[in-house]
Amino acid sequence: MEQNKKMVSEITSMQDDFAKWYTDIVKKAELVEYSSIRGFMVIRPYGYAIWENIQKAFDTRFKETGHENVYMPMLIPESLLEKEKDHVEGFAPEVAWVTHGGSEKLHERLCIRPTSETLFCEHYANIIHSWRDLPKLYNQWCSVVRWEKTTRPFLRSCEFLWQEGHTIHATAEEAQEETLRMLHIYAEICENVLAIPVVKGKKTEKEKFAGAIDTYTIEAMMHDGKALQSGTTHYFGDGFAKAFGIEYTDKNNKLINPHQTSWGVSTRLIGGIIMTHGDDNGLVLPPKIAPTQVVIIPVAAHKAGVLEKAGELLASLQAAGFRAKLDDSDNSPGWKFAEYEMKGVPLRLEIGPRDIENNQCVLVSRVTGEKTVVPLENLTAETGKALDSIQSALYQKALKNRQDHTYTASTYEELTAVSAETSGFYKTAFCGSRDCEDKVKDDLGLSTRCMPLDEDAPDGAVCAVCGKPATTEIYFGRAY
Amino acid sequence: MEQNKKMVSEITSMQDDFAKWYTDIVKKAELVEYSSIRGFMVIRPYGYAIWENIQKAFDTRFKETGHENVYMPMLIPESLLEKEKDHVEGFAPEVAWVTHGGSEKLHERLCIRPTSETLFCEHYANIIHSWRDLPKLYNQWCSVVRWEKTTRPFLRSCEFLWQEGHTIHATAEEAQEETLRMLHIYAEICENVLAIPVVKGKKTEKEKFAGAIDTYTIEAMMHDGKALQSGTTHYFGDGFAKAFGIEYTDKNNKLINPHQTSWGVSTRLIGGIIMTHGDDNGLVLPPKIAPTQVVIIPVAAHKAGVLEKAGELLASLQAAGFRAKLDDSDNSPGWKFAEYEMKGVPLRLEIGPRDIENNQCVLVSRVTGEKTVVPLENLTAETGKALDSIQSALYQKALKNRQDHTYTASTYEELTAVSAETSGFYKTAFCGSRDCEDKVKDDLGLSTRCMPLDEDAPDGAVCAVCGKPATTEIYFGRAY
Numbered sequence: 001m002e003q004n005k006k007m008v009s010e011i012t013s014m015q016d017d018f019a020k021w022y023t024d025i026v027k028k029a030e031l032v033e034y035s036s037i038r039g040f041m042v043i044r045p046y047g048y049a050i051w052e053n054i055q056k057a058f059d060t061r062f063k064e065t066g067h068e069n070v071y072m073p074m075l076i077p078e079s080l081l082e083k084e085k086d087h088v089e090g091f092a093p094e095v096a097w098v099t100h101g102g103s104e105k106l107h108e109r110l111c112i113r114p115t116s117e118t119l120f121c122e123h124y125a126n127i128i129h130s131w132r133d134l135p136k137l138y139n140q141w142c143s144v145v146r147w148e149k150t151t152r153p154f155l156r157s158c159e160f161l162w163q164e165g166h167t168i169h170a171t172a173e174e175a176q177e178e179t180l181r182m183l184h185i186y187a188e189i190c191e192n193v194l195a196i197p198v199v200k201g202k203k204t205e206k207e208k209f210a211g212a213i214d215t216y217t218i219e220a221m222m223h224d225g226k227a228l229q230s231g232t233t234h235y236f237g238d239g240f241a242k243a244f245g246i247e248y249t250d251k252n253n254k255l256i257n258p259h260q261t262s263w264g265v266s267t268r269l270i271g272g273i274i275m276t277h278g279d280d281n282g283l284v285l286p287p288k289i290a291p292t293q294v295v296i297i298p299v300a301a302h303k304a305g306v307l308e309k310a311g312e313l314l315a316s317l318q319a320a321g322f323r324a325k326l327d328d329s330d331n332s333p334g335w336k337f338a339e340y341e342m343k344g345v346p347l348r349l350e351i352g353p354r355d356i357e358n359n360q361c362v363l364v365s366r367v368t369g370e371k372t373v374v375p376l377e378n379l380t381a382e383t384g385k386a387l388d389s390i391q392s393a394l395y396q397k398a399l400k401n402r403q404d405h406t407y408t409a410s411t412y413e414e415l416t417a418v419s420a421e422t423s424g425f426y427k428t429a430f431c432g433s434r435d436c437e438d439k440v441k442d443d444l445g446l447s448t449r450c451m452p453l454d455e456d457a458p459d460g461a462v463c464a465v466c467g468k469p470a471t472t473e474i475y476f477g478r479a480y
Numbered sequence: 481m482e483q484n485k486k487m488v489s490e491i492t493s494m495q496d497d498f499a500k501w502y503t504d505i506v507k508k509a510e511l512v513e514y515s516s517i518r519g520f521m522v523i524r525p526y527g528y529a530i531w532e533n534i535q536k537a538f539d540t541r542f543k544e545t546g547h548e549n550v551y552m553p554m555l556i557p558e559s560l561l562e563k564e565k566d567h568v569e570g571f572a573p574e575v576a577w578v579t580h581g582g583s584e585k586l587h588e589r590l591c592i593r594p595t596s597e598t599l600f601c602e603h604y605a606n607i608i609h610s611w612r613d614l615p616k617l618y619n620q621w622c623s624v625v626r627w628e629k630t631t632r633p634f635l636r637s638c639e640f641l642w643q644e645g646h647t648i649h650a651t652a653e654e655a656q657e658e659t660l661r662m663l664h665i666y667a668e669i670c671e672n673v674l675a676i677p678v679v680k681g682k683k684t685e686k687e688k689f690a691g692a693i694d695t696y697t698i699e700a701m702m703h704d705g706k707a708l709q710s711g712t713t714h715y716f717g718d719g720f721a722k723a724f725g726i727e728y729t730d731k732n733n734k735l736i737n738p739h740q741t742s743w744g745v746s747t748r749l750i751g752g753i754i755m756t757h758g759d760d761n762g763l764v765l766p767p768k769i770a771p772t773q774v775v776i777i778p779v780a781a782h783k784a785g786v787l788e789k790a791g792e793l794l795a796s797l798q799a800a801g802f803r804a805k806l807d808d809s810d811n812s813p814g815w816k817f818a819e820y821e822m823k824g825v826p827l828r829l830e831i832g833p834r835d836i837e838n839n840q841c842v843l844v845s846r847v848t849g850e851k852t853v854v855p856l857e858n859l860t861a862e863t864g865k866a867l868d869s870i871q872s873a874l875y876q877k878a879l880k881n882r883q884d885h886t887y888t889a890s891t892y893e894e895l896t897a898v899s900a901e902t903s904g905f906y907k908t909a910f911c912g913s914r915d916c917e918d919k920v921k922d923d924l925g926l927s928t929r930c931m932p933l934d935e936d937a938p939d940g941a942v943c944a945v946c947g948k949p950a951t952t953e954i955y956f957g958r959a960y
Contacts, residue, residue, distance in 0.1 A: 033606060035553045035599065036560060037590065042603050045548035045618070052549065069528050073520035074592070074623055074639050075576075080516060093582050096555075098592070100577040101627035101638075110517065112554070112578070112592070119515065123522050126513060138525070142623070143554055147581035158581075159554055 090210020201450025225423030570690020681930025705903030
């Protein structure tokens, strides 16, 4: 019990210091460890296992929708990065430059990919010639490097793991469809697998990706009311194709520049899971991506038959397809309870001599702390039900948090007042001008998150900032 | 038929020019494409799908044997790389150096990992304190960079994908056991999954990994008789632990340096598959890692009912768990036959109007060209049998090639004569000295491949090079 208390007290409370609470969790739950280079982190087994489960969810959906994985070089020649003007302006200030290979100085600097549009374009120029070669629906899982000034594990780091989809299509319409298709797939996986509700919308001109015509985003609200941009999809038109000389011959023998998209999600999603579902006892993991869904903790494990029965339950849960684990170490049950709470294991199974006598065990939910006595003959069915109910409770809780902290403002005074007093999303009608966006940033410290897809501005609505006719609804917020 | 002939004629024959045959296959089967940086390649969807299947086979076995995946930073500070003397000497000449982050010159150069021993050591020094923290059985899937002078796709490139296992143990014995355990797992997967027979053995002092006490290898013979080092496992003793200050407190409260291993296989294995199984018609893929195991080609596809039936067969093969594909494009059957032969699809299924009348189809083996008429009601069972038989035929064929081209020599004259006339493995008794090894390299252009694990030198045998008493058997060969 001494150890138990100590472990829990090592996590700063959310209310006291949300940033420190976050850092405590990533360290104490053994998700990451720092390395000797600022902004580069070690992803430890537990963190990486979460990432593998996230990868699997996305990769399966990508393949179901016809995408193929490829691997591009890690390095980009400076001249290649510079081919598309907006793109290089956006990324050149934050890339790492390789200048020497072994003892030899290179003729041209190479940067470590911050993203791979330029590499995909070079490749597409080589392999696309005819309308028969289109579309190409490619995706890549890799790590990228961006020399960030301020870094936090998962949320913003100099190196991170991600997937980057890059597709190329015969027509603008097909590429635009793909851009939205992937946005919806991102939202679907965030909501159904990670239990993170998201707002789908379009970025403003100011916030869009370097080189894109349109950028779409899924925005999630963290427990502290701040926004996490959780995935983005970009429509490029034929701008990159023109810059890189990608052309195809259509059915009428005419040369055409194809249209492109790109889209990405990253290990940042792990930060989103922590800040959406975690609590003062530590991490809380949605069952669908938890490396361990059920941890079995024997009580009075020294008594005859307890460990044997615990082993049987483990085998039957695993046989039923659950990711189950038995902790038969000599730590005390109290220490184990705190440990797996901190690690966010969704369901704890307690089994002791009296349970065995009664042919039952106890299931304890990580979310509610609720204990359920379960007859052993119903164990797998009840485990499935309990995990489903935890998955859905996490989503509902996060949705309620967002609803409770989404405020509407119809005037600048309202926006000023409500954003001063609260932390959350602020929804207003908006004229679409850069001036109004900059004013809100300068005065109130709020950035535009997105113009929501499914919500138009009401007829006759006026911009909450300048009072001119509104063209759209928009979400403002404070962002990670 | 015109197209058919053309495609096949584009592959250089093995006999004419093995190196060109290899390059033709990697390009024409669309496994890789070159990028604008020398030695950096694009792995295309078909090549990457093979890699994903290889990864899955290894990753599953790693996890079954208790290993956990992690992710270490991509960059290593120069001072960290320099901590272990032998290691830095081996790798420093071939690393890529990052000198600038954005516009800022870095205080210390960082190299892109050529391998990650130093990063794992730094991490272990942070997280290992007590005997309770041991062992750690970690693995990482990533890309590494080595600035090679001469490069060939998959076989030797400046960047490649691989896995690197890094484990740390309380005792030398445990670490030595792990080193051999992983060697046997490598051999098992090469033989059972990739159908590549391997010789398991120990490297000489000259050929071992920079910083290792012992290096073990699996050596495969390619179709041209040359050796491909296909995977290596290393035992480090406590040398790295001492250099990096990794210590644990044992049960008697004594401070001890733990013992380490590392082991890796890479995309080089794809090169091994090509050069072990391929033929003059192209790639030949073992069914267990083929992205497409069965391709269905409709004959007289315009006739009523043919495409429908082909679709039914596709569905039933997929439902039975086969990776099957239907090519219903408007290319001619002859073109398709050549295309999927080139791509190495193990089994072709032909179905035409007459087959449908007779409620049958034709299976054609990529290895033997043998055609089997199969009643449709037996299709899934016969497909399974045919794939098993192809998998095993490929292994047997490769084993025979190795047996036919493994020569024994008991004197230097014999070794000289046989190695001048043949290409293969040359097995001799060996005294173990560096001088003899160097002499064979200088005189005959042969490198030592390994001292085989399961084969001791006969009593009284003498070294084929110097005539002194032999301590071991050894394989010489020419290597990729």
